Amino acid sequence: MLFLQQLLNGLANGMGYVLIAVGLTLVFGVLRIVNFAHGEFYMLGAYATYYAMALAGLSYLPALLLSTVLVAGLGVLANYFFFAPLQKEHEFTILLSSLGLALLLAHSAEAIFGADPKYLDTPFSDAILDWGNITVTQQRLLIMGVATLLILLVYAFIRYTRMGQMMQATAQHPEGAALTGINTRFVHGYTFALACALAALSGALVGPTTMLFPTVGDWAVLKGFIVVVMGGLGSVTGALLGGLILGVAEALGGSYISMGFKDAIGYAIIIAVLLWRPQGLFNAGAQR
């Protein structure tokens, strides 16, 4: 029974990781940016939801939608000012720029929101469902449900819509895509905003399961990296499998080995994966 309970907890956490990682992997796939600031958009999503509820008096779900839209707008600005001008630069420069953006957002958040922890209270946090010996909060069910739906939507969007196909083309060959008349700058901005919206949404959904600190972005981006490295940079299905594996491995490792080293499991996984299969576990062939 303990095993089933931990498995369920792991899957719920894992779906949260998947939501964080999908945006990260999209930005890498289309813009070729390893975005260290991705976690900060998660943090902003959680805080925006908190303040929309606390100050504007909105209820949880409208606050969640509002914060998603706000953070997506912020993403457009971030891309315009920090990444678009560096498009032709070496990856090293872009990496440093994203690190700078991460520091800027995290410390601004600390200065504005304060370093004391906040608690994002939702109507689903305390409601518990029981099946025999297995319990789960409605919040976790909400995470799993919304995440599953979003992954399907993102997958369908990339595959079947015109915009999604333009994203694919830009990812495969930016110059070639531009030659066929695709406005790659627009595609980049669009992808970045989409990624930020997904990060914000995951912040608003997963945020209520823990305390909120301005430094929570570090945690989020690290989990995102672990998942993305496991699944292969740029792969959406890889992110899905990677996130679930990480969630379950942490839950089982945490309960059967040691709670303290729970976070180290993820790092051990990325080290093993990067050394053994740098292209990710689920990518059959060499990538572009």
Place this chain on the structure above:
Amino acid sequence: MSFFKPVQALVLGVLLLPLAMGNDYVLHMLTLWALYSLLALSLNIVVGFLGELSFGHAAFFGVGAYTSSLLVMQLHWPMWITPLAAAAMAALLGWLIGYVSLRIVGPQFAILTLGFGAIVLTITNYWVDVTRGPMGLSQIPAFSLPALGLDFSHAIHMYPLALLLLIVVLYGCHVLQHSRQGRAFIATRENRELAAAIGINVFRTKLIGFVVATALAGFTGALYAHYLRVITPDLMSLSYMSAMLIMVVIGGKGSLYGPVLGALLYTFLLEALRSSGAWRMVVFAALLIACVVFLPGGLVSLWRRRQGAIA
């Protein structure tokens, strides 16, 4: 290209002046600056010379600090040897981590070193029997060399020592930059394939650079621990890592004096902005971004631009 020119002599003279005035506060800040400079110079070997972004460098700094402190406190080793043992320990770990991770380049290398650094931090945090975990170590003995009758417990003694070491390390970096090995570093950074084609063993070159950098970081960590006399696992955290990167990038990566200048700016501006609380790191983040976008050569490149304009 000579290392010691009139300008350097002048700067050194100015740097020695506070010793005569004996203001404890200024001397303390200057000591911190010299130690941070050593640390920034060590990271500069990886970031500036090898051209790889390592996010695990703070871990080696911390390993050095813990190694030396524990050897002195638990095993009562003499202090002339413990900083060297710290350097050796960091170098050993650096060799191990470098050996497995230097085959991977670019963002993946950054993520990989981030992972290794985080594991070292986790171990330090949870190996409570030895490291006292998040409590950290306190009452670490100050650096002293009883055989020579020297005691470095105050900034007025520690500062000249740190400054001397800084000059030695700067000279070492200068020699390295202009040696065959140093040119191999630059060739590897600029073009891996071409470097390999002209007979440079790219992996070995990088490994040498990485081990030297980690040894220096460990050594600096030991001095830092014996100077501040309190350490916590925070030394290995991302906040120290970002501070180091800020120093190197703002000062000028890949240059000799850039990291030293970056450390100067970091130490004193941080202190000047102390009253503004959390906003001060916002200032540094903005400076970092501004440098990355507008001044990739860092502050030292302003000097070079000026000279270029005159000549």
